[in-house]
Structures are given as structure tokens and as C-alpha cells.
Amino acid sequence: EAGVTQSPTHLIKTRGQQATLRCSPISGHTSVYWYQQALGLGLQFLLWYDEGEERNRGNFPPRFSGRQFPNYSSELNVNALELEDSALYLCASSRVWTSYNEQFFGPGTRLTVL
């Protein structure tokens, strides 16, 4: 069974640009979560998608947005990039969103904003 995949591995942008990060969940998983792992700030929840809908978002500005496609893959968009957006962005998927269910993580996308 293929794991969660993310692309690209690394992304370098300049301030003010837009970044698009992609995630493919494990087959059969309908829930996709996005987390930001920034130096000094730890891991913070960004967004949750389930069955094509945004179900919840963390304490991040609206320039962080995304979507989930019919095949359950997901895209995270970050507009008007700021230097502090530099971080590792992790995507996770789970079969159903019950608290028992493990979230499986992808390898992450390292976003660097110059």
C-alpha cells in the first residue's frame, strides 16, 4: 500500500508570491489534514478536508487556503507569501475521522520564502 505522498519536496519562493503544495492520501482515506512545522513554533494544525469539503481550519490567516479533489487528493495554497511562512508543511490522511484512527503523514514539503 502506497503511503501519503507530497509534492514538491522543496519549494523556494520570494515574498509576495503564491505557493501550491500537493498531497495524495493513502487509497481509501477520505480525510486530509495539513500541518505547519515551523522552527520554534512546533507543529500546528492548518486545515482539515473530508469528502471534498473544508471541515475545520486552525488559527491561520485566510491567505492559507486549499481544496480537496474528488479523488481525495488535496492542495494547499499560500498567497502573498511572507518570510514567516517558511516551514515544513505536512499532510496527513486518515480513513475516517474518529479519534481512534491514526493519521498517516507524508514526508512534507519544505517551503522557503526569500
Next chain:
Amino acid sequence: AQTVTQSQPEMSVQEAETVTLSCTYDTSESNYYLFWYKQPPSRQMILVIRQEAYKQQNATENRFSVNFQKAAKSFSLKISDSQLGDTAMYFCAFPNNNAGNMLTFGGGTRLMVKP
């Protein structure tokens, strides 16, 4: 709001010895799960062990076990017979039942296993 605290930013242990990583949390829920995740230097996070709050028995997975103290809201991870491959960041995590089980993470503990 739920909070998760890991008070040991860094720890080291000799190969084959035992180490315990601490985690405390705060919640008003009565039934919940707790997780320990491992993030090796290659970055992919994997689940190490999970504990259900209403279960009295501490969870065990091979060399990994937890000491769950519900009243004290403490959830420590014990690694026995430490191996070089255990070198990683370890995160204690709490799923928010009321928010699609998004995870609240502790700040992490960087564990170095020395030969």
C-alpha cells in the same frame, strides 16, 4: 482549549538502555486517545503507540510502552533497549474530538541514542 506539554526539549541515552520521555496535557474531555509520534531525521512522522483514556492498562508495543496517569494528565513514553534507529524527534499528540480529530502536538523531544 487542549494543550500538550513536553518539558524535555532534548534527551540522550546509551544504546541498549532505557529512556522515558514526558508529556502532560490538559483537557476537559473524559474519554479520549493519546498518541506518541516519531519523526526520524528523514522527516516522515510515524505513530509509535496510542492509549485510550478509559483503559486502565498501559499500552505496549514491543520496546515502547506508556505510563498513563489519567488523574495527573500525564502520558510518558518509555523506550526499552534503545537502538540507534530510535534517534528522532518524538511528539506527544492529542486528537480534538470536537474538531475532526485534528492533532494538538507537544513541542517535541529530540532523542539521541548514542553507541
